[in-house]
Amino acid sequence: MTCTDATVLAGRRILVVEDEYFIAQDLQMLLQEIGAEPVGPVPTLQQALDLAGRTPALDGAILDVNLGGEMVWPLVDLLRERGIRIVLATGYSDLVIPSPYADLPRCEKPTKSRDLLRHLGS
Amino acid sequence: MLAGFGELALRSESLDEILTEACRLVGQALGTDLAEVLELQADGRDVLVRAGVGWKPGVVGHARVSLAENTSEAHALMTGKPTISPDIDAETRFRYPAFLVEHGVKAVVYVTIIGGKGKPPFGLLQVGSRAKRRFTDDDTLFLRSCANLIAAAAERLDTIVDLRDAQVHLRKGMDQREVALDTGLIGFFEWDVGRAALKGDWRFAAFFGLDPEAVARGLPLSDYLDCLHPADRAGVRVVDADGLARAQDYVRQVRLALAGGEIRWLLVRGRAGTLADGRPLNIIGTAVDISASKVADLRLRQSQERFRGFAEHSSDTLWISDAEGRSLDYLSPAFTRMFGESRDAVLSDLARWRALAHPDDRGAVRRSAARVMAGEAAAVEHYRVIRPVDGALRWIRDTAFAIRDEDGARLHVAGVAQDITDIAQAQAELAGSEHRFRTLVENVPLFVWRAGRDGWTWCSPQWQDYTGQTPEQSRTWGWMAAVHPEDRAGVRDAFLATDPTGGLACEHRIRRASDGVYRWHQARCVPVLGAAEPEGRGGAVLEWLGTTTDIDDLKRLQGQQQVLLAELQHRTRNLLAVVRSIANRSFSALPGRREFDTRLAAIGRVQGFLSRKRGWSVSIEELIRAELDAHVEGDLGRVSLDGPRLDLPGTIVQPLALALHELFTNAVKYGAFVHPEGRLSVTWAIAQGSGENRVVLDWREWGVAIAEQPLRQGYGRELIERALPYQLRAETRLTFTPDGVHCTLAVPIAAEDAEAR
Structure with a gap:
């Protein structure tokens, strides 16, 4: 499915987890441009778990895989249980993604709004 | 002439003087210069030249003539008649002693000197001539007279000696008795049946603390009984009466109760005497103080009781058999607990012991005892028994040894059987554990080795398989032959510099014998330390335990990784340079282009x-x-x-x-x-x-x-x-x-x- 309608994500609350400050800022701006409501960004796994825990209504998440040396998988597990759509924003190839997470949609950095809409829009 | 000699023979107390004089006389009378008296020895086998004249030194008192052979001496003694040889060169009947021949004797005559009444002959009187000579009847008659005088003198002197010996003997006996009495050991007594009185010497009196003079005269039995331990009094009366009635020897031990509570033991022995008509006359006997040996007996008994107490309570089985190991004299109660079989069964039949053993081990049962009987000082055997009571398998260690008397003769074979099941099981487990560990060491895909100050002392078989070295070749520094020549110096330095805190981690190449390829290995080791020293320092290094691991693949991968990383860095920096170049061309007129360029340059430096x-x-x-x-x-x-x-x-x-x-x-x-x-x-x-x-x-x-x-x-x-x-x-x-x-x-x-x- 390809959906280029920017309004699809309007008002949606999207969690942003990214340890690189300027990339996190860019993602935040990108989401704001398309009318979504960014939650975060936060740079570490622990901060992300805390934030997700205290944010009941999440519609989606854009996650960096490697957070200052820590892998994001525990957060993925948590969000999956809640049925939240996830996009992995990573430079890693298929080889590095463990099999339980291999089916998650990925978009390579730099992230483009079109990719986000495709994976998070419904 | 004979009268003078007869006088001497009666007067002299020296037989040798009488005999020598007799020889001198007969020689002189018969006109020969050789004469001798031969004395029959007590064993009757030969005669000794007791006295003589004309003989060279070494003959009188020394020379003997055997009567076993066919000699004229034997003939003379056997017949009791004069024996004459006028020419010994022509004589065919006899053989002659060497000293006669050496003295040039050609003719000889012997007469017998008879012994006392009922005694064998004293010996022979002999006269020898250096020329052939036919001795006349007068000659022999004269000789026989002399011989009779000699016989009388010898008999007389013999009687004197016997008398003298008897006197000496008597004196000696008296001395012994006195000594015995003085040492306080033996007292003599006599029980006079007719007078119903007991007499004794002063020592016997002293034992009972009674007046010696009264005892010598005789006192009623009750006076003596009062001195005995009360428990022994009745027994003495009964036994004495019984002994008298049957006229038997009697032996009895009684206790003397001394003032102050001291007890002394007396051994009283007596023999009953009877009159001709069989009526009892007396009992004569001795009393001996045997307190010392009684104490020794008591100690022995206590010692035996101690042994028994020890043996009865020991958790080990103690056994004592006869000297030949045929049957048991003693078996401690632990046997029943250990072997699950009653003691009585084995005490009555030793073969029962063997039947308890595991069928494979029956030969070892009682073999320790057999080995001791074969001469070993102590022998140890191990075997398993299956206890009849519960069917449990127990390991037994049986040690046997000999009990000997003072002369070394074996009195008993004794031993200790111990239940070592726990130890045996622990050993089996240890052996299993060691086997597993050895299996591990010999099969892990690395070389395990032990080293000391002088290099390797042992290495696992994998090393030999890999390098083709024998265990001997690899010892000390021999294993270095398998190390790449370029790496040897470094390896040696690293090994010698190894200290207990730092350990060792050293990489080197080792030649694989199968294809001659050198592959990279890493050696590591840890120290085995002795007990810590009192000052809190660690113990000394006893040895080193090490492993050498093949890291060749790892090395190659690391190398590849280095190449990949360098390539990645190169590409990253190249990419940054390309980006800078593109930006310069794209944004040549824009403000901020220079800042962008220098920022990319800074990132490039960090990557570098x-x-x-x-x-x-x-x-x-x-x-x-x-x-x-x-x-x-x-x-x-x-x-x-x-x-x-x-x-x-x-x-x-x-x-x-x-x-x-x-x-x-x-x-x-x-x-x-x-x-x-x-x-x-x-x-x-x-x-x-x-x-x-x-x-x-x-x-x-x-x-x-x-x-x-x-x-x-x-x-x-x-x-x-x-x-x-x-x-x-x-x-x-x-x-x-x-x-x-x-x-x-x-x-x-x-x-x-x-x-x-």
């Missing part, structure tokens, strides 16, 4: 650092100097850098390098490097906090008076005030004083990275 450094870390001072060099040429007099040696982890290098880049850019354009009085100080330190350590970097400029600086807004300021706190959790402060920029960056750092190196 990280690719050169092992362990993904960069020295903070190097990082600062690299930025300084990139921005300032020549005059560095206005800059001071100060701080400890510190390596920064790769994760914080890039953000920090970019922050430094912004600060330098500002200083070169507007700050410390613009004004003649401008100064820059960069210091850094580690601040140890309660939760974590932080690298604190302090950037301070002086002598700068400028109102407007680009750093007040834009990328640089966002980087320092927003990005560093966001991604490094850093605390940052950027202030603009009238004198110039002051910036502090406090970046959390892992403890292991915070140690100044």
Whole structure:
């Protein structure tokens, strides 16, 4: 499915987890441009778990895989249980993604709004 | 002539004097110069030349003639008649003693000297002539007279000697008795039946503490009984009466109760005497103080009781058999517990013991005893028994030894049987454990070795399989032959420098015998330490246990990784250069193009650092100097850098390098490097906090008076005030004083990275 309608994500609350400050800022701006409501960004796994825990209504998440040396998988597990759509924003190839997470949609950095809409829009 | 001799024979008390005189007389009378008296010896086998005249020294008192042979001496003694040989050269009947021939005797005559009544002959009187001679009847008659006188004298002297011996003997006997009495051991007594009185010598009286004179006269039995231990009195009466009635020897031990409660033991022996008509006359006997041996007996009994107490309570089975091991004299109660069989069964039938053993071990049962009987001092055997009572299998260790008397003769064979099931099981488990460990050591895909001061003492078989060396070849430094020649010196140095704290980790190539290829290996070892010393120091190194592992594949992979990493860094920097080039062409007229270019250059420098450094870390001072060099040429007099040696982890290098880049850019354009009085100080330190350590970097400029600086807004300021706190959790402060920029960056750092190196 390809959906280029920017309004699809309007008002949606999207969690942003990214340890690189300027990339996190860019993602935040990108989401704001398309009318979504960014939650975060936060740079570490622990901060992300805390934030997700205290944010009941999440519609989606854009996650960096490697957070200052820590892998994001525990957060993925948590969000999956809640049925939240996830996009992995990573430079890693298929080889590095463990099999339980291999089916998650990925978009390579730099992230483009079109990719986000495709994976998070419904 | 004979009368003179007869007088001497009666008067003299020396038989030798009488005999010698007799020889002299007969020689003189018969006109020969050789005569002798031969004395029959007590055993009757030969005669001794007891006396003589005319003989050379060595004959009289020494020479003997055997009567067993066919001699004229034997003939004379047997017949009791004179024996004459007129010419011994022509004589065919007899053989002659050598000394006769040596003295040139040609003719000889013997007459018998008879013995006393009922006694064998004393011997012979002999006369020898150096010329042939036919002795006449007168000659022999004369000789016989002399012989009779000699016989009488010998008989007389013999009687005197017997008498004298008897006197000496008598005196000696008396002395012995006196000595015995004086030592207080033996007293004599007589029980006179007719008078009903007991008499005794002074020692017998002394035993009972009675008046010696009254005892010598005789006292009623009751006086003596009063001195005995009350328990023994009745017995003495009964036995004495019985002994008398049957006229038997009697032996009895009685206790004397002395004043002060002391007890002494007397052994009384007596023999009953009777009159001719069989009526009892008396009892004569002795009393001996046997207290000393009684005490010894008591001690022996106590010792035996102690042994029994020990044996009965011992958890080991103690056994004593007869000297030939045929049956048991003793078996301790532990046997029943240990073997699950009653003692009586084995005491009555020793073969029952063997039947208890495991069928495979029956030969070992009682074999220790058999070995002792074969001469071993002590023998140990092990066997298993299956207890009849519960069917349990028990391991037995049976030790046997001989009990001997003072002369070394074997009295008993004894032994101790111990239940060693627990020990045997533990040993079996240990053996199993050792087997498993050995299996592990000999099959893991690495070489295991032991080493001492002089090199290897042992290595696992894998080494021999790999290198083709024999165990002997690999010992000490022999294993070095399999090490690549270029690596040997280094390996040896590393081994010799190994100390207990540092251990060893040394890489070298080892030749594989199967194809001759050298493969990389790593040797490691740990010390085996002895017991710690009292001063708290560790024990001495007893030996080293080491492994040598094939790391060839790892080495190759590491090499490939190095190549890949270098390629990656190269491409990254190349890519940055390409991006800079594209940007320069694309944005040649745009403001900010130059800033973009220098920022990419700073990122490029960081990549260069990280690719050169092992362990993904960069020295903070190097990082600062690299930025300084990139921005300032020549005059560095206005800059001071100060701080400890510190390596920064790769994760914080890039953000920090970019922050430094912004600060330098500002200083070169507007700050410390613009004004003649401008100064820059960069210091850094580690601040140890309660939760974590932080690298604190302090950037301070002086002598700068400028109102407007680009750093007040834009990328640089966002980087320092927003990005560093966001991604490094850093605390940052950027202030603009009238004198110039002051910036502090406090970046959390892992403890292991915070140690100044």
